[in-house]
Amino acid sequence: MLAACGRSEPPKRSDSRSPGPRVEGPSPRETAQCHRDLRELGVAFEPLPDRQFGPGCGIVGTVKLLDIGVPTTNLGAVRCGQARTYAQWARNAVGPAAYQILGSELTKIESMGSYNCRNVAGTARRSGHSIANAIDIGAFQLKDGRRITILQDWNSPDPAVRRFLQTISGSACKRFGTVLGPNYNSAHRNHLHLEDDKAKFCR
Numbered sequence: 001m002l003a004a005c006g007r008s009e010p011p012k013r014s015d016s017r018s019p020g021p022r023v024e025g026p027s028p029r030e031t032a033q034c035h036r037d038l039r040e041l042g043v044a045f046e047p048l049p050d051r052q053f054g055p056g057c058g059i060v061g062t063v064k065l066l067d068i069g070v071p072t073t074n075l076g077a078v079r080c081g082q083a084r085t086y087a088q089w090a091r092n093a094v095g096p097a098a099y100q101i102l103g104s105e106l107t108k109i110e111s112m113g114s115y116n117c118r119n120v121a122g123t124a125r126r127s128g129h130s131i132a133n134a135i136d137i138g139a140f141q142l143k144d145g146r147r148i149t150i151l152q153d154w155n156s157p158d159p160a161v162r163r164f165l166q167t168i169s170g171s172a173c174k175r176f177g178t179v180l181g182p183n184y185n186s187a188h189r190n191h192l193h194l195e196d197d198k199a200k201f202c203r
Helices: 028-040 080-102 159-175
Strands: 044-047 051-054 057-059 062-067 106-113 134-142 147-149 178-180 192-195
Touching: 028 044, 028 080, 062 080, 080 106, 080 134, 080 159, 080 192, 147 159, 159 178, 159 192
Parallel strands: none
Antiparallel strands: 044 062, 051 057, 106 134, 134 147, 134 192, 178 192
């Protein structure tokens, strides 16, 4: 269930993680409920048509996030449930942590992408990115001009910066199924991989 990143995303639960069959996703009813949830959260989004791109790669039940209250760069198709969890994390965890710990408002989150048809690095299994169910986060921009990056600041000499990154990654672990970062392996030294897969795996 471990999804590697770099601009990718995952497939289906039965294990369309192996390159092969068509990608399946949430039911139309689940997707409709997710759309209602996003509207109740005040999230602006555009539903995207389902598409199959190749063995184990496709977008089913996805949306394009237009406005969640915190600008996020480089986001393409995102499975609706992942989008809902991400919006809640960005608004209710990252934003408050930036203000409370770093003393500045959060103005932007920099992602390294969502959907990408690829395998988990070094394996024959599809990544969570291959079904638009994962987002990679690389940096955070603050109103005071600071830019906090996973690559440069994970082990920052500034204790407040380290606390900020530890706090938001800890919060992500409570919300997403899989969270991978610099403590996991070198492939994740420059980003947090956030995946809504119910795996309960946090490194």
